[in-house]
Amino acid sequence: MKNLFSRTLFAAATLALCAGAHAEEKFTYMTNWYAQAEHGGFYQAVATGIYKKYGLDVTIKMGGPQVNIYQLMAAGQTDCVMGSSDMQAVITRAGGLPVTTVAAVFQKDPQVLISHDDVAGFEQMKDKTILIAPTAQRGYWLWLKQKYGFTDAQTRPYTFNIQPFVADKNAVQQGYLTSEPFAIQKAGVKAKAHLFADQGWTSYATTITCMDTTVKQRKAAVASFVKATMEGWKSYLADPAPANALIKKDNPNMTDEQLAYSVQKLKEMGIVSSGEAAKAGLGTMDDKRVAANFKFLLDNKLIEPGKVSTADAYDFSFARDAKVLP
Incomplete structure (x- = not known):
């Protein structure tokens, strides 16, 4: 009887350890608009289990015309957000919110x-x-x-x-x-x-931008999110059906015809996979191009000198380490 009890206790403990080892870490990402094909890779990584493969339980929240996603991130309601451009994120940081851009999905601003x-x-x-x-x-x-x-x-x-x-x-x-x-x-x-x-417009778009504290304190989760997201985009451009089902669920006004048109344009114009991404991997950002964007902001007095640096505003390592080639 004693041996049976011991075996039962051991089995229960083993199951508990296994369950803990496989529990996904919760991670929230907020988009900058209603669900659409331009968000497809994120939804694809949810729909096909890519995030779970990397140990994440990801929730995608929709933004919209009256939603200040940076404010909500600062309030702890999302871990990272979809910046419309990398320049916008730099302006936000210069305004006093400590945010870092860790990847840019769109190599060409659409x-x-x-x-x-x-x-x-x-x-x-x-x-x-x-x-x-x-x-x-x-x-x-x-x-x-x-x-x-x-x-x-x-x-x-x-x-x-x-x-x-x-x-x-x-x-x-x-x-x-x-x-x-x-x-x-x-x-x-x-x-x-x-x-x-x-x-010649060099701005990146559809960024993954996070609070500094998230990048520093949850580095492994951010790295997993970036890699899984880029795999999601690669998968979405090959077969968008799984993500499109979730997109239409979140945004019932979205039509199959609109989704098909958008995906076609993303592929036709190399929005995701052109430029540096073709060699260094999806989501990557180029130092020289970022420096040019930064100079544009300074020259046009959109940020003040000394308020922010590229070293503060960007972390190129996540996308480069992910190395998800198109």
Whole structure:
């Protein structure tokens, strides 16, 4: 009887140890908008169990137009967030929030200007009305003015509604390569999307940005999250079906047609897998390019000298160590 009791106790203890060894660590990531194909790799890593393979129990929370994701991260409601650009994260850090960018999924920023189909390029937009959001005034609009001679006088507010563009043949509007051009196409209007990244705009997009304390105190979890996420993106671009099911569950307004269009554009334009990522792995960032972005911020007085350095704002090691090649 005593031996039976001992064996039972030993078996129970062994099971408990095994359960503890295999328990996934909880990790939360907040996106910058409603669920869409542009978030596909993150959802894919959930849907296919890639995060669990790396010992993580990941929850993806949706952002939105009125959601301040950095504020929520500072309040401890998410571990890391999806920055819309690496420059935005540097500005946030310069503003006093200690955040570090550890990876950039989009090697090309999908930001575009959309014109009617009679406009061949940016050079032909000087006499056009350009619809941009107020936030662009302290970002890519500065670059466009310097490169193409645009003026503030030709701008009008963009309200995330395509109808003003549709109604005005002289209008140009901002957009995302994978989104607004599809909506305009569905409205029956012939238009062209002009990608900033192919004309020298060096900003990275769709970043993984975390509080400094998270990077330092949960280094192993952050490393696992970065590697699993990049595997998720590689998987998503090969077969997006698993992630798309979760995306539609989180965002019922998302359609199969929109998802298919977005994935096609991500692949066609090399948004995830081009440039340095092709050699060093998905999510990687290049020192020289980051330095150029940093200089742009300084030159345009978007950050003050001495407030932040690239060494503070970035940690390249996570994506480089992950080495997930396309």
